[in-house]
Amino acid sequence: MSTKINKNIFGAIDKYNESVKKRISSSGSALVIMKDNKIIHEWYSGSHHFGKGARMIDSSSQFNVYSARVTYVGLAVAVAVFEGYLNLEDKLSDFFSELDSEIVGETTIRHLLTRSTGLKIDGGKVKRVFEPGTNIEGKRPDLLAKIHNISTGKSISEVLIEKVFQPLTWNQSEWMTEGKSTLVCDIHSLQSPPTIRLGSNAGDERNLFVSARELAYWGNLHLYKGMVHDKQVLAKEIFELSTSIQSPSNLPNVHPKFGFLWWIKDNDTCCNYNEMGSELPEGSYQILGASNCSCTVIPEYNTVAVRMNNSLCEIPKEDYSYIEDINTFGNLVVSIIKEL
Numbered sequence: 001m002s003t004k005i006n007k008n009i010f011g012a013i014d015k016y017n018e019s020v021k022k023r024i025s026s027s028g029s030a031l032v033i034m035k036d037n038k039i040i041h042e043w044y045s046g047s048h049h050f051g052k053g054a055r056m057i058d059s060s061s062q063f064n065v066y067s068a069r070v071t072y073v074g075l076a077v078a079v080a081v082f083e084g085y086l087n088l089e090d091k092l093s094d095f096f097s098e099l100d101s102e103i104v105g106e107t108t109i110r111h112l113l114t115r116s117t118g119l120k121i122d123g124g125k126v127k128r129v130f131e132p133g134t135n136i137e138g139k140r141p142d143l144l145a146k147i148h149n150i151s152t153g154k155s156i157s158e159v160l161i162e163k164v165f166q167p168l169t170w171n172q173s174e175w176m177t178e179g180k181s182t183l184v185c186d187i188h189s190l191q192s193p194p195t196i197r198l199g200s201n202a203g204d205e206r207n208l209f210v211s212a213r214e215l216a217y218w219g220n221l222h223l224y225k226g227m228v229h230d231k232q233v234l235a236k237e238i239f240e241l242s243t244s245i246q247s248p249s250n251l252p253n254v255h256p257k258f259g260f261l262w263w264i265k266d267n268d269t270c271c272n273y274n275e276m277g278s279e280l281p282e283g284s285y286q287i288l289g290a291s292n293c294s295c296t297v298i299p300e301y302n303t304v305a306v307r308m309n310n311s312l313c314e315i316p317k318e319d320y321s322y323i324e325d326i327n328t329f330g331n332l333v334v335s336i337i338k339e340l
Contacts, residue, residue, distance in 0.1 A: 074260030133248030156203030277330030
Protein backbone atom coordinates (compact mmCIF):
# COMPACT_ATOMS: atom_id res chain seq x y z
CA MET A 1 0.00 0.00 0.00
CA SER A 2 1.23 3.49 -0.81
CA THR A 3 2.33 5.54 2.18
CA LYS A 4 0.34 8.48 0.80
CA ILE A 5 -3.43 8.01 0.64
CA ASN A 6 -5.82 10.18 -1.33
CA LYS A 7 -8.15 11.48 1.38
CA ASN A 8 -10.90 12.04 -1.18
CA ILE A 9 -11.45 8.31 -1.23
CA PHE A 10 -13.14 8.56 2.18
CA GLY A 11 -15.68 11.18 1.09
CA ALA A 12 -18.48 8.67 0.48
CA ILE A 13 -18.26 7.03 3.89
CA ASP A 14 -17.96 10.37 5.70
CA LYS A 15 -21.04 11.64 3.87
CA TYR A 16 -22.90 8.42 4.65
CA ASN A 17 -22.05 8.61 8.36
CA GLU A 18 -23.18 12.23 8.49
CA SER A 19 -26.51 11.26 6.96
CA VAL A 20 -26.97 8.44 9.50
CA LYS A 21 -26.08 10.79 12.36
CA LYS A 22 -28.88 13.12 11.31
CA ARG A 23 -31.36 10.32 10.58
CA ILE A 24 -31.03 8.75 14.04
CA SER A 25 -30.85 12.11 15.88
CA SER A 26 -27.33 11.60 17.13
CA SER A 27 -25.62 14.80 18.26
CA GLY A 28 -22.14 13.46 17.61
CA SER A 29 -20.37 10.87 15.53
CA ALA A 30 -16.85 9.59 14.91
CA LEU A 31 -15.11 7.27 12.48
CA VAL A 32 -11.67 5.65 12.62
CA ILE A 33 -10.30 3.27 9.98
CA MET A 34 -7.07 1.35 10.49
CA LYS A 35 -5.18 -0.70 7.91
CA ASP A 36 -1.88 -2.53 8.24
CA ASN A 37 -1.51 -1.42 11.85
CA LYS A 38 -1.97 2.30 11.12
CA ILE A 39 -4.82 4.78 11.33
CA ILE A 40 -5.51 5.81 7.73
CA HIS A 41 -8.63 7.92 8.31
CA GLU A 42 -10.38 9.79 11.12
CA TRP A 43 -13.58 11.80 10.96
CA TYR A 44 -15.37 13.64 13.77
CA SER A 45 -18.70 15.44 13.58
CA GLY A 46 -21.10 17.22 15.92
CA SER A 47 -21.06 17.71 19.66
CA HIS A 48 -21.43 15.85 22.97
CA HIS A 49 -25.10 16.87 23.16
CA PHE A 50 -27.47 19.34 21.49
CA GLY A 51 -27.40 21.91 24.29
CA LYS A 52 -25.79 25.32 24.23
CA GLY A 53 -22.05 25.25 24.84
CA ALA A 54 -21.71 21.51 24.21
CA ARG A 55 -18.17 20.26 23.65
CA MET A 56 -17.35 19.35 20.05
CA ILE A 57 -16.57 15.74 19.17
CA ASP A 58 -12.85 15.08 18.82
CA SER A 59 -10.31 12.30 19.25
CA SER A 60 -10.59 12.44 23.06
CA SER A 61 -14.40 12.13 23.11
CA GLN A 62 -15.49 8.93 24.89
CA PHE A 63 -18.74 7.29 23.79
CA ASN A 64 -20.69 4.74 25.79
CA VAL A 65 -20.20 1.64 23.63
CA TYR A 66 -23.05 -0.33 25.26
CA SER A 67 -23.14 -3.89 23.87
CA ALA A 68 -19.73 -3.51 22.24
CA ARG A 69 -18.49 -3.93 25.81
CA VAL A 70 -19.36 -7.63 25.70
CA THR A 71 -16.18 -8.33 23.71
CA TYR A 72 -14.21 -6.94 26.66
CA VAL A 73 -15.98 -9.44 28.91
CA GLY A 74 -15.32 -12.08 26.26
CA LEU A 75 -11.60 -11.41 26.20
CA ALA A 76 -11.33 -11.62 29.99
CA VAL A 77 -13.15 -14.97 29.86
CA ALA A 78 -10.81 -16.13 27.07
CA VAL A 79 -7.85 -15.28 29.32
CA ALA A 80 -9.44 -17.34 32.11
CA VAL A 81 -9.93 -20.28 29.73
CA PHE A 82 -6.35 -20.01 28.47
CA GLU A 83 -5.00 -19.87 32.03
CA GLY A 84 -7.00 -22.95 33.05
CA TYR A 85 -9.57 -21.33 35.33
CA LEU A 86 -12.46 -22.21 33.04
CA ASN A 87 -13.44 -24.71 30.36
CA LEU A 88 -15.99 -23.97 27.66
CA GLU A 89 -17.82 -27.16 28.55
CA ASP A 90 -18.19 -26.24 32.24
CA LYS A 91 -21.87 -26.36 33.18
CA LEU A 92 -23.67 -23.22 34.27
CA SER A 93 -25.16 -25.16 37.16
CA ASP A 94 -21.66 -25.32 38.68
CA PHE A 95 -21.74 -21.54 39.10
CA PHE A 96 -25.41 -20.79 39.76
CA SER A 97 -26.53 -23.20 42.47
CA GLU A 98 -29.59 -21.04 43.14
CA LEU A 99 -31.05 -21.98 39.75
CA ASP A 100 -33.06 -25.15 39.18
CA SER A 101 -30.39 -27.63 38.01
CA GLU A 102 -32.92 -29.76 36.15
CA ILE A 103 -33.92 -26.80 33.98
CA VAL A 104 -30.34 -25.59 33.49
CA GLY A 105 -29.34 -29.15 32.61
CA GLU A 106 -26.35 -29.50 30.27
CA THR A 107 -26.12 -25.81 29.42
CA THR A 108 -22.48 -24.71 29.32
CA ILE A 109 -20.26 -21.64 29.22
CA ARG A 110 -19.96 -22.21 25.46
CA HIS A 111 -23.72 -21.73 25.13
CA LEU A 112 -23.55 -18.54 27.19
CA LEU A 113 -20.68 -17.10 25.12
CA THR A 114 -22.45 -17.87 21.86
CA ARG A 115 -25.90 -16.65 22.91
CA SER A 116 -27.52 -20.08 22.68
CA THR A 117 -28.37 -21.18 26.25
CA GLY A 118 -32.13 -21.32 25.68
CA LEU A 119 -32.59 -20.07 29.25
CA LYS A 120 -34.48 -17.09 30.57
CA ILE A 121 -33.02 -16.10 33.92
CA ASP A 122 -34.63 -13.39 36.01
CA GLY A 123 -34.53 -12.73 39.74
CA GLY A 124 -33.03 -16.08 40.65
CA LYS A 125 -35.61 -17.98 38.63
CA VAL A 126 -34.99 -19.82 35.39
CA LYS A 127 -37.15 -21.26 32.64
CA ARG A 128 -36.23 -22.99 29.41
CA VAL A 129 -37.24 -21.32 26.16
CA PHE A 130 -35.44 -23.65 23.74
CA GLU A 131 -32.93 -26.49 23.90
CA PRO A 132 -29.25 -25.48 24.28
CA GLY A 133 -27.46 -24.70 21.04
CA THR A 134 -30.55 -24.71 18.83
CA ASN A 135 -31.40 -21.00 18.58
CA ILE A 136 -30.08 -17.50 19.31
CA GLU A 137 -30.96 -15.19 22.20
CA GLY A 138 -29.82 -11.93 23.76
CA LYS A 139 -26.42 -11.39 25.38
CA ARG A 140 -25.84 -11.98 29.11
CA PRO A 141 -22.40 -10.53 29.88
CA ASP A 142 -23.45 -10.06 33.52
CA LEU A 143 -23.62 -13.85 33.95
CA LEU A 144 -20.24 -14.29 32.27
CA ALA A 145 -18.74 -11.63 34.54
CA LYS A 146 -20.07 -13.48 37.59
CA ILE A 147 -18.62 -16.78 36.36
CA HIS A 148 -15.30 -15.06 35.71
CA ASN A 149 -15.23 -13.58 39.21
CA ILE A 150 -16.12 -16.90 40.85
CA SER A 151 -13.43 -18.79 38.95
CA THR A 152 -10.58 -16.24 39.06
CA GLY A 153 -11.38 -14.08 42.08
CA LYS A 154 -10.97 -10.99 39.88
CA SER A 155 -13.34 -8.63 38.12
CA ILE A 156 -13.43 -8.12 34.36
CA SER A 157 -11.94 -4.65 34.70
CA GLU A 158 -9.11 -5.79 37.00
CA VAL A 159 -7.92 -8.32 34.42
CA LEU A 160 -8.19 -6.01 31.43
CA ILE A 161 -6.60 -3.03 33.16
CA GLU A 162 -3.70 -5.18 34.34
CA LYS A 163 -3.15 -7.16 31.15
CA VAL A 164 -4.24 -4.73 28.40
CA PHE A 165 -5.01 -1.12 29.30
CA GLN A 166 -1.97 -0.40 31.47
CA PRO A 167 0.63 -2.18 29.28
CA LEU A 168 -0.71 -0.28 26.24
CA THR A 169 -1.17 3.01 28.15
CA TRP A 170 -4.81 3.24 27.12
CA ASN A 171 -6.51 5.95 29.18
CA GLN A 172 -9.67 6.48 27.14
CA SER A 173 -11.29 3.11 27.90
CA GLU A 174 -13.04 3.32 31.27
CA TRP A 175 -15.99 1.93 33.20
CA MET A 176 -17.22 5.27 34.49
CA THR A 177 -18.45 5.82 38.03
CA GLU A 178 -18.65 9.61 37.75
CA GLY A 179 -18.89 12.16 34.98
CA LYS A 180 -16.13 14.12 33.27
CA SER A 181 -15.86 16.49 30.32
CA THR A 182 -14.72 13.94 27.74
CA LEU A 183 -17.83 11.75 28.11
CA VAL A 184 -20.36 11.97 25.27
CA CYS A 185 -23.97 12.13 26.45
CA ASP A 186 -26.73 9.75 25.37
CA ILE A 187 -29.53 11.28 23.31
CA HIS A 188 -32.93 9.68 24.02
CA SER A 189 -35.03 12.15 22.04
CA LEU A 190 -34.86 15.73 20.82
CA GLN A 191 -37.30 16.71 23.57
CA SER A 192 -35.64 15.03 26.60
CA PRO A 193 -32.40 16.05 28.31
CA PRO A 194 -29.18 14.16 27.50
CA THR A 195 -27.88 11.65 30.04
CA ILE A 196 -24.69 9.86 31.01
CA ARG A 197 -24.94 6.27 32.20
CA LEU A 198 -22.68 5.57 35.19
CA GLY A 199 -22.20 2.43 37.26
CA SER A 200 -19.71 0.07 38.85
CA ASN A 201 -16.06 -0.04 37.79
CA ALA A 202 -16.06 -3.86 37.91
CA GLY A 203 -16.61 -4.19 34.16
CA ASP A 204 -19.98 -5.94 34.31
CA GLU A 205 -22.31 -3.00 33.62
CA ARG A 206 -23.30 -0.83 30.64
CA ASN A 207 -20.99 2.05 31.50
CA LEU A 208 -17.90 1.44 29.37
CA PHE A 209 -16.84 4.66 27.67
CA VAL A 210 -14.23 4.46 24.91
CA SER A 211 -12.79 6.90 22.39
CA ALA A 212 -13.09 6.01 18.71
CA ARG A 213 -9.33 5.57 18.50
CA GLU A 214 -9.12 3.17 21.42
CA LEU A 215 -12.04 1.10 20.17
CA ALA A 216 -10.13 0.84 16.89
CA TYR A 217 -7.01 -0.16 18.84
CA TRP A 218 -9.17 -2.78 20.60
CA GLY A 219 -10.17 -4.27 17.25
CA ASN A 220 -6.58 -4.05 16.04
CA LEU A 221 -5.35 -5.87 19.15
CA HIS A 222 -7.61 -8.77 18.14
CA LEU A 223 -6.66 -8.53 14.46
CA TYR A 224 -2.96 -8.92 15.27
CA LYS A 225 -3.65 -11.51 17.96
CA GLY A 226 -2.17 -9.57 20.85
CA MET A 227 0.91 -8.25 19.05
CA VAL A 228 1.42 -4.50 19.49
CA HIS A 229 4.62 -2.75 18.34
CA ASP A 230 6.50 -6.06 18.20
CA LYS A 231 5.41 -6.92 21.74
CA GLN A 232 3.10 -9.85 22.51
CA VAL A 233 0.74 -8.29 25.06
CA LEU A 234 -1.32 -11.47 25.50
CA ALA A 235 -0.82 -14.96 24.08
CA LYS A 236 -2.05 -15.25 20.48
CA GLU A 237 -4.02 -18.36 21.44
CA ILE A 238 -6.34 -16.16 23.53
CA PHE A 239 -7.34 -14.15 20.45
CA GLU A 240 -7.59 -17.22 18.22
CA LEU A 241 -10.04 -18.58 20.78
CA SER A 242 -12.13 -15.44 21.12
CA THR A 243 -12.40 -14.56 17.41
CA SER A 244 -13.04 -18.02 15.93
CA ILE A 245 -16.46 -19.64 15.71
CA GLN A 246 -17.38 -21.24 19.04
CA SER A 247 -21.08 -21.78 18.40
CA PRO A 248 -22.27 -25.36 19.12
CA SER A 249 -22.15 -27.73 16.17
CA ASN A 250 -25.88 -28.40 16.47
CA LEU A 251 -26.79 -24.76 15.85
CA PRO A 252 -28.81 -24.63 12.61
CA ASN A 253 -27.22 -22.68 9.75
CA VAL A 254 -30.14 -20.25 9.67
CA HIS A 255 -28.59 -18.62 12.75
CA PRO A 256 -25.47 -16.41 12.95
CA LYS A 257 -22.24 -17.74 14.46
CA PHE A 258 -20.31 -16.29 17.37
CA GLY A 259 -16.88 -16.39 18.93
CA PHE A 260 -16.52 -15.01 22.45
CA LEU A 261 -19.55 -12.78 21.77
CA TRP A 262 -18.03 -11.43 18.53
CA TRP A 263 -20.43 -11.87 15.58
CA ILE A 264 -18.40 -13.79 12.97
CA LYS A 265 -18.97 -13.84 9.20
CA ASP A 266 -19.58 -17.41 8.11
CA ASN A 267 -20.52 -18.09 4.51
CA ASP A 268 -22.38 -21.24 5.53
CA THR A 269 -24.85 -19.11 7.47
CA CYS A 270 -27.97 -18.29 5.51
CA CYS A 271 -30.01 -16.25 7.98
CA ASN A 272 -32.16 -13.27 7.04
CA TYR A 273 -31.00 -11.29 10.08
CA ASN A 274 -27.34 -10.72 9.29
CA GLU A 275 -25.39 -7.84 10.80
CA MET A 276 -22.36 -8.56 8.58
CA GLY A 277 -22.35 -6.77 5.23
CA SER A 278 -22.50 -8.95 2.13
CA GLU A 279 -19.10 -7.69 0.92
CA LEU A 280 -17.30 -8.52 4.17
CA PRO A 281 -15.06 -11.57 3.62
CA GLU A 282 -15.55 -14.79 5.56
CA GLY A 283 -13.76 -14.63 8.89
CA SER A 284 -14.54 -10.95 9.47
CA TYR A 285 -15.99 -10.20 12.90
CA GLN A 286 -17.98 -7.39 14.41
CA ILE A 287 -19.71 -6.06 17.51
CA LEU A 288 -22.40 -3.38 17.81
CA GLY A 289 -23.76 -1.21 20.59
CA ALA A 290 -27.21 0.23 21.24
CA SER A 291 -26.03 3.82 20.70
CA ASN A 292 -25.06 2.90 17.10
CA CYS A 293 -21.36 2.34 17.74
CA SER A 294 -19.59 -0.54 16.05
CA CYS A 295 -16.21 -2.20 15.65
CA THR A 296 -15.65 -4.23 12.48
CA VAL A 297 -12.49 -6.31 11.99
CA ILE A 298 -11.61 -7.56 8.51
CA PRO A 299 -8.58 -9.90 8.70
CA GLU A 300 -8.43 -10.50 4.94
CA TYR A 301 -7.64 -6.81 4.44
CA ASN A 302 -5.80 -6.16 7.75
CA THR A 303 -8.47 -3.57 8.46
CA VAL A 304 -10.44 -2.28 11.44
CA ALA A 305 -13.32 0.17 11.10
CA VAL A 306 -14.98 1.89 14.06
CA ARG A 307 -18.03 4.12 13.99
CA MET A 308 -19.44 5.94 17.00
CA ASN A 309 -22.80 7.62 17.63
CA ASN A 310 -24.67 8.61 20.79
CA SER A 311 -28.31 8.01 19.87
CA LEU A 312 -30.69 5.88 21.94
CA CYS A 313 -33.67 7.37 20.12
CA GLU A 314 -36.50 5.16 18.93
CA ILE A 315 -36.58 5.66 15.17
CA PRO A 316 -39.62 4.45 13.17
CA LYS A 317 -38.77 1.43 11.05
CA GLU A 318 -39.90 3.22 7.91
CA ASP A 319 -37.27 5.92 8.56
CA TYR A 320 -34.29 3.79 9.54
CA SER A 321 -33.21 0.15 9.24
CA TYR A 322 -30.56 -0.89 11.75
CA ILE A 323 -29.56 -3.93 9.68
CA GLU A 324 -29.49 -2.04 6.38
CA ASP A 325 -27.33 0.65 7.98
CA ILE A 326 -24.63 -1.60 9.45
CA ASN A 327 -24.57 -3.66 6.24
CA THR A 328 -24.08 -0.51 4.17
CA PHE A 329 -21.33 0.73 6.48
CA GLY A 330 -19.40 -2.56 6.27
CA ASN A 331 -19.75 -2.72 2.50
CA LEU A 332 -18.54 0.88 2.16
CA VAL A 333 -15.45 0.08 4.21
CA VAL A 334 -14.63 -2.88 1.95
CA SER A 335 -15.13 -0.83 -1.21
CA ILE A 336 -12.71 1.83 0.08
CA ILE A 337 -10.06 -0.66 1.17
CA LYS A 338 -10.17 -2.34 -2.23
CA GLU A 339 -9.34 0.98 -3.88
CA LEU A 340 -6.24 1.67 -1.80
